[in-house]
Structure formats: structure tokens, C-alpha cells
Amino acid sequence: MLLISSALLVAFFVSVLTIKVLLPLAPHIGLVDLPNDRKKHDGAIPLIGGISIYTGVLIASTFFVEQSQLLNLYFISSALLVFIGTMDDIYDLSVAPRMIFQGIVATLMVFGAGLYIHDFGNLFALGNVDIGRYGMIFTMLACIAAINAFNMIDGIDGLAGSMSIVTITSVAILTVLENANADILLPLILVVAIIPYLFYNVSTRNPRGKKIFMGDAGSMFMGLSVIWLLAIGTQSSDENTAVFRPVTALWIIAVPLMDMFAIMFRRIRKGVSPFKADNGHLHHICMRLGLSSRQALWAISALSITLALCGIAGEYFNTPEWLMLSLFILVFFGYSFSIQHAWKFVRALK
Template identity: 85%
Template sequence: MLFISSALFVAFFVSILTIKVLLPLAPHIGLVDLPDERKKHDGAIPLIGGISIYTGVLIASTLFVEQSQLLNLYFISSALLVFIGTMDDIYDLSVAPRMIFQGIVATLMVFGAGLYIHNFGNLLSTGVIDIGSYGMIFTMLACVAAINAFNMIDGIDGLAGSMSIVTIASVAILTLLNNNTADILLPLILVVAIIPYLFYNVSTRNPRGKKIFMGDAGSMFMGLTVIWLLTIATQNTPEGEAVFRPVTALWIIAVPLMDMFAIMLRRIRKGVSPFKADNGHLHHICMRLGLSSRQALWAISALAVLFSLVGILGEVFQLPEYIMLIGFIVVFCLYAFSLQHAWKFIRTFKQ
């Protein structure tokens, strides 16, 4: 217990220290978010949350987590994303360089670390579905999708951080329920390293002028972290056996995943780029309904927790995988339909 407590203290302390060091430097290097027609915040906000989380996790893991090639490749891949995310935060890069770096990271994950999703479990009650080496292509696409899912959902204070905590904490809970205490430290370090960022991002006790954002560096890092943890937890690897079934992963990453796919489908139907920013995300809908940014955060976080509980309880009670899959598809269809017709609902609601 002392060992774990020490690791968590280091992650928390380093994350806070990084924020305090970068706060006065960010404006001088252009690492700030300026308000515009889509961003209604006041003043230039430092985009240093992601760097602080990465630094806290890196130092704590180096000191306390058992070192392995897998862990080293995770931090190398994460460093690449934090770098390109930071460049994007400063220079507002186009989609192409971001996608190139995401593709490189996905390649490192699959071919460098040897991590890929090939076993989908007994989804159809006809036996285990295993796509073998085709899983490499699937995992590369899933990696890019997860990175962009967390990048897209980072639209209001605290949302990307809260979604990350819900998913990573769910992985930790399922790992603990599987009596696998050896692999629980990294998820715990990740959760604790996010907390200082949330304080500076959403807390009403945070002194005025010290607000920070996660930035693309942070949201992309969170997306990679989530897909990396989920792949390890759902697949048998040389490092250990699967902790929970693949279908469970859908539920504990449900909100970012459904929001991304629903939004991209809507954009494609409108004939615009699926990566073109708009005001159609779930948090935008919540705020159009009259919720404040803080209320929208609580509502969406509660929804994410509810979905994660469905996944965790389905795993605990070994609910048939096809039922969990059908349930997820039904929920996704309802979600996509609601977003598609959200403005009609809002007009009716406000009449």
C-alpha cells in the first residue's frame, strides 16, 4: 500500500509542478487558446494540461512501474502525440500532419509493441470470432479512431478529462475484480495525474487567471492511452491474459465513441468533411437545452458512468456477449438519431 501511495503522490506532485512551471511560460511560446466565434472563453488560456498529465505519468511510471519494452513503446508513442498535439496547439496545424503522426503511433502500437485486437469474443454465440492478422489493420483504425474520439469530445471544461477518468478507472476496477493487482498501478497513476489538470480547468476555487485547457496534446494522449489499455485488457498478450471481454470495452468508452461516430455520420450525410468542426456534439446539445457548461459536464459524466456500470456489471455477471452487443447497438442508434434530430427536439422543448 505504501508503494502504491508513493507512486500516486509522485504522479500528483509532478503534474502540479509541471503546471506551475508552464503557466508563466505558455503565453511567451504561443501555447494558449484564444477566443473566437466558436470559443467563448475569456482571454488567452494556457494549453498545458496534456503536457502536465504526460509528465506526471512518465515520472511516476519510470520510478514505480515495472519497466518493459511495452511500457517504453507506450511512452514513446505518447511522446510523439504530445509533440504533434503541442505543435497543433501553437500553430493550428491542418488535418494531414496530425493524421500522419496518428498513423505512425498506430503503427508503433501494432508492429512495434505487437499489440492488436484480433479476438472479438463470442459475440454471436457461435464461437469465438478471431480475425487473426487482419486485426492489425483493425487496431490501427481503432487507434486513430480513439485518438480522434477524445480529441473531438474536448469541447467544454473538464469533459475530456472526466471521460478519460471514467474509462481508465473502469479498466482499473475490472482489473481488480479479476484479481490482477500487478497491472492496476498504471491506470491508477493515470487517474491521479489527471486530477490536478481538472482542478485548474474546472474548479471554482482555482484562482482567477490560472485556468488551463488540456489542448490537443492532452486529448490525443488520452485517446491513445485508452485504446492501449483496452487492447491489453481484452487480448491475450505475452505480458498476460485478457482481463475482460472485448464487448465490455465498448461500454466503458461508450460516450466518446458514440459521439464521434454519430457526429462523423451526420457530417458525411451533409456532404462536409467528417473532421470539420461544428456545434453538433452532445455537450452543445445539452447547452442548447439550457444547461450551463458545468451542468452539461455533470450530465454527460453521469451518462458515461452509467454506461460503464452496464459494462462492468455485464462482465461481473457474465451477461451473454451478444446481448451486450445488441444493447450497445440499440443505444448507439438512439444516440445517433437523437443527435440527428436534436434541433427539432430543442425547438419542441423550448415551445
């Protein structure tokens, strides 16, 4: 318990210290977010939240988490994403360099760490679906998808951080439910390192002029952390035993995943790039319905928590995987339909 408490304190205070050091420096190096047609915030906001989270997790893990090649590759991969994310935050890079770095990170995850999703469980009540080596390709695509899912959902204060906390906390809960003696230190460190960012990002008690954003560095780091933990949690290996079923992972990452696929499908159908930014995300629709940014955050967080709890309950009560998958598909199509026709609902309400 003392080890866990010490690790969490270090993660928290290193994250706070990093914010305090970078706050006055960010404007001088261009690491700020300026308002435009899509971004309605006031003034130049430092994009340092992601760097502070990564630094807190790195330092705490170095001193308190058992070192391994898997952990080292996780931090190397994360460092690459934080770097390219920071460059994107400063220079507004095109899609190509971001995708290249994401591909490198996915390759490190699969071929460096040997971490890939191949066993999908008994999804169709006909025995386990195991795609073997093809899982390497699937995992690389899943890694890139998760990184972009959290990057895309980072549209209002606190949303990407809250979605990360929901998913990572769910992983920790599922791990403890399966094995009370399991090591959940890294997920806990990740959650605690996010808290200072959320205070500076959304708290009404935060001093005026001290607001920060997560930035692409942070949202991409969160996406990688989530897919990394999900791959470890759902797949058995020589060093690791799966602690929850792959179908459960869909439920605990549901909102970022559904939002990304729904919005990309809509963009492709309109004949534009799936990576072209627009105002069609779930948080935009909530605000068009009359919710404030804070109310939209609470509403979406409540939805995410509800779906995650459904996944945890399904795992705990050993609900058949085919049934969990069928219910998730129904939720996904219901969500997609609502997103596609949201503007009709908005006009009708007005």
C-alpha cells in the same frame, strides 16, 4: 501499498509542478487558446493540461512501474502525440500532419509493441470471432479512432478529462475483479495525474487567471492511453492474460465513441469533411437545451458512468456477449437518432 501511494503522490505533484512552471511560459510561446466564433471563453487560456498529465505519468512510471519494452513504446508513442498536439495547439495545423503522426503511433502500437485486437469474443453465440492478422489493420484504425474520439469530445471544461477518468477507472475495476493481485498501477497513475488539470480547469476554488485547457496534446494522449489499456485488457498474449471481454470495452468508452461516430456521420451526410469542427456535439446540444457548461459536464459524465457501470455489471455477471452487443447497438442507435434530431427537440422546447 507504500509503493502505490508513493507513485500516486509523485504523479500528482509532478503534474502540479509542471502546471506551475508552464503557466507563465505558455503565453510567450503561443501555447494559448484564443476565443473565436466557436470558443466563448474569456481571454487567452494556456493549453498545458496535456503536457502536465503526460509529465506526471512519465516520471511516476519511470520510478515505480516495472520497466518493459511495452511500457517504453507506450511512452514513445505518447511523446509523439504530445509533440504533434502541442504543435497543433501553437500553430493550428491542418488535418494531414496530425493524421500522419497518429498513423505512426498506431503503427508503433501494432508492429512495435505487437499489441493488436484480433479476438472479439463470442459475439454471436457461435464461438469466438478471431480475425487473426487482420486485427492489425483493425487496431490501427481503432487507435486513430480513439485518439480522435477524445480529441473531438474535448469541447467544454473538464469533459475529456472526466471521460478519461471514467474509462481508465473502469479498466482498473475490471482488472481487480478478474485478478485481485493484478498490477493496476499505470491506470491509477493516469487517473491521479489528471486530477491537478481538472482543478485548474473546472474548480471554482482555482485562483482567477490560473485556468488551463488540456489542448490537443492532452486529448490525443488520453485517447491513446485508453485504446492501449483496452487492447491489453481484452487480448491474451504470451506476456498477458485478458481480464475482460472486448464487448465490455464498448460500454466503458461508449460516450466518446458514440459522439464521434454520430457527428462524423452527420458531417459526411452533409457533404463536409468529417474532421470539420462544428457545434453539433453532445455538449453543444446540452447547452442549447439550457444547461450551463458545468451542468452539461455533470449530465454527460453521469451518462458515461451509467454506461460504464452497465459494462462492468455485464462482465461481472457474465452476461452473454451477444446480449451485451445487442443492447449496445440499441443504445448507439438511440443516441445517434437523438443527436440527428436534437435541433427539433431544442426548437420544440423553445
